[in-house]
Amino acid sequence: MLRIFHTADWHLGHQLHGVSRHFEHQQFLNWLLDALESNEADALIVAGDIFDSANPPATAQAQLYDFLVNARTSLPGLSIILVGGNHDSASRLDAPSPILNALGVHVVGGLSRNEEGNIDWDRLLVPLTNSTGDIRAWCGAMPFLRNADLPTNIDESDPLISGMKSLYAELVDQLAQKAGQDSRMILTGHCYMVNGALSELSERKILGGNQHALPLELFPENIVYVALGHLHLAQHVGGKEHIRYSGSPIPMSFDESDYHHQVLQVDIKPNQAADVSVLKIPRSIDLLRIPNGKDFAVLPEVIQQLESLQLDDLPMDQRPMLELRIRLDKPEPSLRQQIEEAIAQLPIRLLKISTLNITMVFATSTSPQMQIRNRLSPSQ
Ligand SMILES: [Mn+2]
CATH class of the missing domain: 3.30.160.720 (Double Stranded RNA Binding Domain)
Structure with a gap:
């Protein structure tokens, strides 16, 4: 069995009408660390929007690094995957990746290409090990995709959707080679899926609205779980229990005053559907x-x-x-x-x-x- 915690949209450094959320974020991170420990999690996935802005304040960066060091110290076997969201600067998130890699933290701020223009897929392929150190799953850590990431040789009526499809198809191909017969496959995404429920006032307006919502075919049947970020209300997508938004850990607007935020605990076993349970996050400030x-x-x-x-x-x-x-x-x-x-x-x-x-x-x-x-x- 492999136990994954899925969360997203932390928005460290966020201010609500000019008021800092530092205390709430710190309470959440303390709670998360305790929960990872007491539930004996094997992996943590944060599906984008780690920071609230492309240029986060030093206090927010310190808060992230502090958490990562604490997590590594108290849970030496924990795999940690951070992907970039639309609020993050891909290059800023990627900048400390050599140091974070040495700590066992996999960060993918954005897609990177070599001189020939080929995408460095290896950076996105992360093995997930269980408590005995055996690889049980491979995660394709896809960050938020910007227009510049999309292939240019696509001749279709909707280049955004077909471009996304071709990038995910290539990632899944690469992932399948790593996973072979013995490991399950997991994907991340920071995107807006068809029929997703928006939290009014909380998420940044999506390009052109619903016309750019992405179809479920992005994720093939052999993917056991898709950890999504971007929408701040927790939900699964298109009736599929294994394609999920965890939502943000703290309320991002007054519209979410009565909403109970959560982290998802996902148990992955051989030959079975992912078993997802909801962990409610205590509200630290009313x-x-x-x-x-x-x-x-x-x-x-x-x-x-x-x-x-x-x-x-x-x-x-x-x-x-x-x-x-x-x-x-x-x-x-x-x-x-x-x-x-x-x-x-x-x-x-x-x-x-x-x-x-x-x-x-x-x-x-x-x-x-x-x-x-x-x-x-x-x-x-
Ligand atoms: Mn967000």
């Missing part, structure tokens, strides 16, 4: 919306709900983060002042005030939903 969900409420009601909150007196960097959603029937020039007075003594951090102007909705006869979106979009 994300609160008043009122809860997607509703708006008038200011007195919002203030009343604020005052009835039961809040612990926590250090500043651990206090709940708050979004207020206020319905306005008329202009309210002292809105911010009234809110600030109500909140002054509370151990809470106000990150966002969203307003829904009722008069405007009726005046323009646009649906309320559209008005909400219009008002939110400038801050995203």
Whole structure:
């Protein structure tokens, strides 16, 4: 048996409306290390968007390297695979790969080509060993693919989809040669699959929307598990239990306030389907919306709900983060002042005030939903 932990979209260095997520990330990484240890995992796959930006802050880089060293120290046999996502800089992620390789950490920031223009596939082929050191699976560690990665000799109506198909087909070919008869095959991907559910406001807009969603045929039947990143809500794709997004480990927007984030534990055995179980990640900082969900409420009601909150007196960097959603029937020039007075003594951090102007909705006869979106979009 081979036990893999699949996670993705860490977005280290992320800020929510200007507020650092360092504490939440650190709590997650501590939890992950404990879980890898107590569940006796053989491998960890992080399927892209390791960092939130191409140029992550030093604190975020230190957080990653600290985790990798701790993981290597406490779990000497653990295979670790990191692939680049659309938020990562492929070359920045790849830069320390000689040092990381020496630590047993396989990092593939992006595809690299030799002078003849051929892709260096060997870098993407990673053996996964069980607790006795026997190879039980091979992972084809495909990073996020950029337009420049796609083959140029493709003459089809949709060069993106056919280009992706040909790259994955070549990777699977290479992988099959390594795996032979005795090992199972696993793939990674950082991409948007057909029918994937998006977390509103959380993922960066995909090129042109759904037209670039990728079909399931990318992954042939002989692949036992596909570890995907990019979508922040955990889900399997197209009714296939073994083609999965793990989702992000912490909420990336207030829309995910009530969403329970997870890591996937994937058990691979010979001649059987992958056995996937969900490990729920404890929430280390509360994300609160008043009122809860997607509703708006008038200011007195919002203030009343604020005052009835039961809040612990926590250090500043651990206090709940708050979004207020206020319905306005008329202009309210002292809105911010009234809110600030109500909140002054509370151990809470106000990150966002969203307003829904009722008069405007009726005046323009646009649906309320559209008005909400219009008002939110400038801050995203
Ligand atoms: Mn992401």
